[in-house]
Amino acid sequence: MGAFQDLGCRTTHCNSEVLQRCTLVFLATKPHLLPGVLQEIAPAVTRDHIIVSVAAGVTLQTLQQLLPAGTKVLRVMPNLPCVVQEGAVVVARGSCAGEQEAALLRSLLSACGLCEETPESYLDIHTGLSGSGVAYVYLFAEALADGAVKMGMPSALANKIAAQTLLGAAKMILETGEHPAKLRSNVCTPGGTTIHALHELEKGALRATVMNAVEAATMRARELGER
Ligand SMILES: NC(=O)c1ccc[n+]([C@@H]2O[C@H](COP(=O)([O-])OP(=O)(O)OC[C@H]3O[C@@H](n4cnc5c(N)ncnc54)[C@H](OP(=O)(O)O)[C@@H]3O)[C@@H](O)[C@H]2O)c1
Structure with missing residues (x-):
């Protein structure tokens, strides 16, 4: 948290506060913690939110099941060289996320390197090709x-x-x-x-x-x- 504060970012320990203040929300906890976080934030999620998960192995189906019906959900799979802006990132969108949300994410993540939208089934292949x-x-x-x-x-x-x-x-x-x-x-x-x-x-x-x-x-x- 300290590192983000040093960059001038606003931080909080309260996940629902993040939902109240932001429409684009990245979920980047360890995968086993994510279901608990989804249950915690679900009551605060509206149709205006765009929820993006970075967690490996947590499917769009699971994310959509644990969030209110109609939530715009996307999954992102990065790799380590994102830290030097030469990452290879793939994005997959859930059934309620449209071209507009995917385009927004591609444009934001292109700062991390190459960013491609793919079907969800390619995310594990991306791990084998690029993450590992x-x-x-x-x-x-x-x-x-x-x-x-x-x-x-x-x-x-x-x-x-x-x-x-x-x-x-x-x-x-x-x-x-x-x-x-x-x-x-x-x-x-x-x-x-x-x-x-x-x-x-x-x-x-x-x-x-x-x-x-x-x-x-x-x-x-x-x-x-x-x-
Ligand atoms: N590293 C990669 O190249 C890579 C590639 C693909 C996917 N991923 C995925 O990225 C995710 C994060 O991996 P990581 O190695 O960065 O993990 P990490 O270092 O453990 O970071 C997890 C973050 O989640 C926060 N957190 C923990 N519990 C939380 C909660 N209940 N509510 C809100 N935030 C919480 C932690 O905050 P505190 O520090 O304040 O506890 C920490 O900032 C994983 O799901 C992993 O599968 C990583």
């Missing part, structure tokens, strides 16, 4: 730098160059709009260094392993949501 995906990328960055350290580069420099390599490669995918396979093939000189390295990655089944990782995290997100 950040950790796969850190692992890859670490391995890239370790390879360079093994070949004699100091660790601090190797980490910096590995991160910039990921940033540059990602920016080229977004800015050129090219498929990654095309960009990758552009880097491969016949008989050159890159194709030799890619052959090693194929021997280690990098692509199948990463696909399995996205699948495992998505399945786990679905499992947690069903509890």
Whole structure:
């Protein structure tokens, strides 16, 4: 609370007071606490409110069931790089939220990075791809730098160059709009260094392993949501 006060935000310990003063309300408690909070605020929710949940695994159906009929509800799934305004956020709207509410949310959340509206069923896939995906990328960055350290580069420099390599490669995918396979093939000189390295990655089944990782995290997100 102190951090928000330092930013000049008004804070309160009373959830219904938030509902009285604001029409756009974000719910960002831990998922297991959310049903209690919904029960607490439900009497104060009107058709003017837009209720946005960030809680992983709490479905639109649950949110709508615990709030008065007709409430405009949306779900948002962010990822960690939102803290540096390079997040990947997806938004799904409930049955009573319209294009206007979705557009408002997309415009607000675009300050956090990329923001796309999707069907609710994509939210768990987004967790597998992007929420957890950040950790796969850190692992890859670490391995890239370790390879360079093994070949004699100091660790601090190797980490910096590995991160910039990921940033540059990602920016080229977004800015050129090219498929990654095309960009990758552009880097491969016949008989050159890159194709030799890619052959090693194929021997280690990098692509199948990463696909399995996205699948495992998505399945786990679905499992947690069903509890
Ligand atoms: N971090 C991510 O990248 C990410 C990604 C996707 C989804 N999420 C979701 O984001 C949510 C928050 O995660 P987090 O890691 O930020 O949790 P967190 O650090 O525990 O923050 C939870 C917040 O909820 C507040 N809170 C607790 N009980 C409350 C109540 N009864 N009424 C009102 N506010 C209450 C806490 O306030 P006090 O500090 O004052 O207690 C705190 O500000 C979770 O549902 C998670 O699934 C996070």
